[in-house]
Amino acid sequence: MFYRESGQFKSSYAADSAILTIAQDRLFIAALLALAFVVLPGLGSDYLLSGILIPFLILSLAALGLNILTGYAGQLSLGSAAFMAVGAFATYNFMLRLPGMPLLLAIFLGGLSAALVGVAFGLPSLRIKGFYLAVATLAAQFFIEWVFTKFGWFTNYSSSGVITAPPMQVFGIAIDTPASKYLLTLSIVALMALAAKNMARASIGRAWMAIRDMDVAAEVIGIPMLRTKLLAFAISSFYCGVAGALYAFVLLGTVDAQAFDLHRSFQVLFMIIVGGVGSILGSFLGAAFIVLLPICLNLLGQAFHGAISTQFLANLEMMLFGGLIIFFLIVEPHGLARLWQIAKEKLRVWPFPH
Amino acid sequence: MKKSAVAVSLALLTVAGVAQAADQFIPIPSYRVGAYASGGAKFYGGMIDYLNYVNLKEGGVGGVRLTYEECETEYKNDRGVECYERLKAKNGGASAFNFMSTGITYATMDRAEKDKIPLMTMGFGRADAQDGRAFKYVFPLITSYWSQATAKVQFLGQRVGGMDKLKGKKIVNLYHGSAYGKETIPVLDAMAKKYGFELQHVEVPAPGTEQQSQWLEIRRARPDFVLLRSWGVMTPAALKSAQKVGFPRENIVANWWGGSEEDAVAAGDAAKGYIAGSFALDGKQFPLIQNIEKTVYGAGKGNLSDKGFIGTVNYNRGVVSGILMVEAIRAAQKKYGAKTLNGDQIRWGMENLNIDAKRQQDLGVTDMFPQVKTSCQNHEGSGYTRFMQWDGKDWKPVSGWIKADTGVTLPLIKASVDKYSQEKSMKLRDCAAEK
Numbered sequence: 001m002f003y004r005e006s007g008q009f010k011s012s013y014a015a016d017s018a019i020l021t022i023a024q025d026r027l028f029i030a031a032l033l034a035l036a037f038v039v040l041p042g043l044g045s046d047y048l049l050s051g052i053l054i055p056f057l058i059l060s061l062a063a064l065g066l067n068i069l070t071g072y073a074g075q076l077s078l079g080s081a082a083f084m085a086v087g088a089f090a091t092y093n094f095m096l097r098l099p100g101m102p103l104l105l106a107i108f109l110g111g112l113s114a115a116l117v118g119v120a121f122g123l124p125s126l127r128i129k130g131f132y133l134a135v136a137t138l139a140a141q142f143f144i145e146w147v148f149t150k151f152g153w154f155t156n157y158s159s160s161g162v163i164t165a166p167p168m169q170v171f172g173i174a175i176d177t178p179a180s181k182y183l184l185t186l187s188i189v190a191l192m193a194l195a196a197k198n199m200a201r202a203s204i205g206r207a208w209m210a211i212r213d214m215d216v217a218a219e220v221i222g223i224p225m226l227r228t229k230l231l232a233f234a235i236s237s238f239y240c241g242v243a244g245a246l247y248a249f250v251l252l253g254t255v256d257a258q259a260f261d262l263h264r265s266f267q268v269l270f271m272i273i274v275g276g277v278g279s280i281l282g283s284f285l286g287a288a289f290i291v292l293l294p295i296c297l298n299l300l301g302q303a304f305h306g307a308i309s310t311q312f313l314a315n316l317e318m319m320l321f322g323g324l325i326i327f328f329l330i331v332e333p334h335g336l337a338r339l340w341q342i343a344k345e346k347l348r349v350w351p352f353p354h
Numbered sequence: 355m356k357k358s359a360v361a362v363s364l365a366l367l368t369v370a371g372v373a374q375a376a377d378q379f380i381p382i383p384s385y386r387v388g389a390y391a392s393g394g395a396k397f398y399g400g401m402i403d404y405l406n407y408v409n410l411k412e413g414g415v416g417g418v419r420l421t422y423e424e425c426e427t428e429y430k431n432d433r434g435v436e437c438y439e440r441l442k443a444k445n446g447g448a449s450a451f452n453f454m455s456t457g458i459t460y461a462t463m464d465r466a467e468k469d470k471i472p473l474m475t476m477g478f479g480r481a482d483a484q485d486g487r488a489f490k491y492v493f494p495l496i497t498s499y500w501s502q503a504t505a506k507v508q509f510l511g512q513r514v515g516g517m518d519k520l521k522g523k524k525i526v527n528l529y530h531g532s533a534y535g536k537e538t539i540p541v542l543d544a545m546a547k548k549y550g551f552e553l554q555h556v557e558v559p560a561p562g563t564e565q566q567s568q569w570l571e572i573r574r575a576r577p578d579f580v581l582l583r584s585w586g587v588m589t590p591a592a593l594k595s596a597q598k599v600g601f602p603r604e605n606i607v608a609n610w611w612g613g614s615e616e617d618a619v620a621a622g623d624a625a626k627g628y629i630a631g632s633f634a635l636d637g638k639q640f641p642l643i644q645n646i647e648k649t650v651y652g653a654g655k656g657n658l659s660d661k662g663f664i665g666t667v668n669y670n671r672g673v674v675s676g677i678l679m680v681e682a683i684r685a686a687q688k689k690y691g692a693k694t695l696n697g698d699q700i701r702w703g704m705e706n707l708n709i710d711a712k713r714q715q716d717l718g719v720t721d722m723f724p725q726v727k728t729s730c731q732n733h734e735g736s737g738y739t740r741f742m743q744w745d746g747k748d749w750k751p752v753s754g755w756i757k758a759d760t761g762v763t764l765p766l767i768k769a770s771v772d773k774y775s776q777e778k779s780m781k782l783r784d785c786a787a788e789k
Contacts, residue, residue: 052436055436158770159482311395315387
């Protein structure tokens, strides 16, 4: 009824290749961005901004990075957290060793360092595939965590093995309130999500998908295997690296290498599986599901405080969470993003079924 | 006596006078699920029981009722941060947080500093937070990792009959391959230099379930003692491997993370004779623990699902944590008055704790934990550790309270604090100016 494109004609190539071809979609996204950029920083409480939204955005970015590699290019990886760690520790060292370096440049260089490490650990992907590659990236996960714990140089010989964020500012504006931290994170995530969307639509994205669907065929039609695969590793690791830098600097402030352990890698992987493999939107939906749902369940559980033993309640939350994951995977194996797509298609024909 | 009578009548007056009495909110960032749930449920159960006990017995602190709310952290950093943000401003503002997790404490340190809410890091770190000039809102009360490491070496000195006898002995430091595990290396190195024993560091990769090669290395090295810096599953795994290679368990000394029933029972027979540090004794022999069981569980308000866990190591640690929290509120009320206090005022209370033998006796916890006296500069307030031996069923004390070797820890703390303040480009507090 309301969500229908009838009467909307595309009269130019530019209109045809726009990201959002339907006016209603454009309106919806504009409203969402206005809400995120204008309304929330003003009205959101500290808890909403720095307790919920910032971690959600940062982990969305990490999921986005993994989705580029696993969802689009089809290379299974269990090393996302390691690349996040590289981003975090590199950013810290750039800011520490080169005083006066702007924060954004340091984060960018941190991302680049993660990309380099990602390429190095992506090399085996030229020979091995599927689950075997996942095991190879697992090596990255253990190796990198070990390096940052073992060699004191990376943490500036901190006795407790942690890195601590210095005071931060961007273009002379101090990043020290929840609202400013949220806006910084949101801007970076929004820009990078836009870039990812465009990459997925461009020739590089098509090359990735060709490799994902059948790499021999892709090679036959002339897609350079080496460059395309390593580019996927580089870009994916760049995204993870930036997410790691934001995680360490904007979200926590003080972090040790164990914050980027295998559990984090799994968490990111579950995000894209639940959210939708090979979908930009899916990265956000998956992160929302994995990050926000346990918190919602916990808040809901507080309503029963006193009536049920807290011990039981805490375990019940875990059971519900696990149950919901299974429910959604059975209802829609292609993830939440696919559910969203189906909902849109249904809306388009509503109220008539055909 | 007279004073307390006045206090009680004053408290009654306030309760009677104000229909809606003031509340003091204490956040409980507990972990009841996840890898460390078995310890977390008892620790936070003990803490909550003590808060309820104070409410039932005295109607709160100075007439101000203690309220609390739980939030599940699962021992994860990001969930911990979420809990911190959720609880920090609730119900008149959080008094102080006690996460019982090194990672979450690091992750909330900057926030706490900004929000002016103290973090209790009872028994752990970071060790250099003992210096209140740099870490205004962090309190590694009773003992930090570094203090405990020096106490471990001194305990070994007692075992061999004097610190001078340690010369030429060989000690292995078997540590968890993480930031936590490596934290005591510089302190132990300094101790080795001071007392002339040979020290060998052996790393166990996290999580520590696989220790075969490490123990073969230890067997080759033939050390006199093994210092265990373990965590979670690493403790029982170490004990079982030690049994396999035939290393006497009496010569293994762990820090307090390896010193609860959960750690020892899991190793079964292999744990017999093993020794661990402690900052809060277990058992029900303390009048306070008996009173809690009588009053709180008698009123059906106990937090533990199984009463049998009352008096276990983790439960008593939780009670001690509750005591320190309540005593800090008491101290702060003396300065600021009996009303709802904010985090910064509680911080003052925590900086001016004085739990001496007399106070411990009044509380019914004589010798359960060392005496605590904090100041602006000294956020640890004690530095004593006691060692316990597992006899197959219970922990039995095998030493008195051993004081940290401040000659070793203080220079290291100073160096660490200097670096921290330089990195953060911050100025240290002037404790003499604050009174």
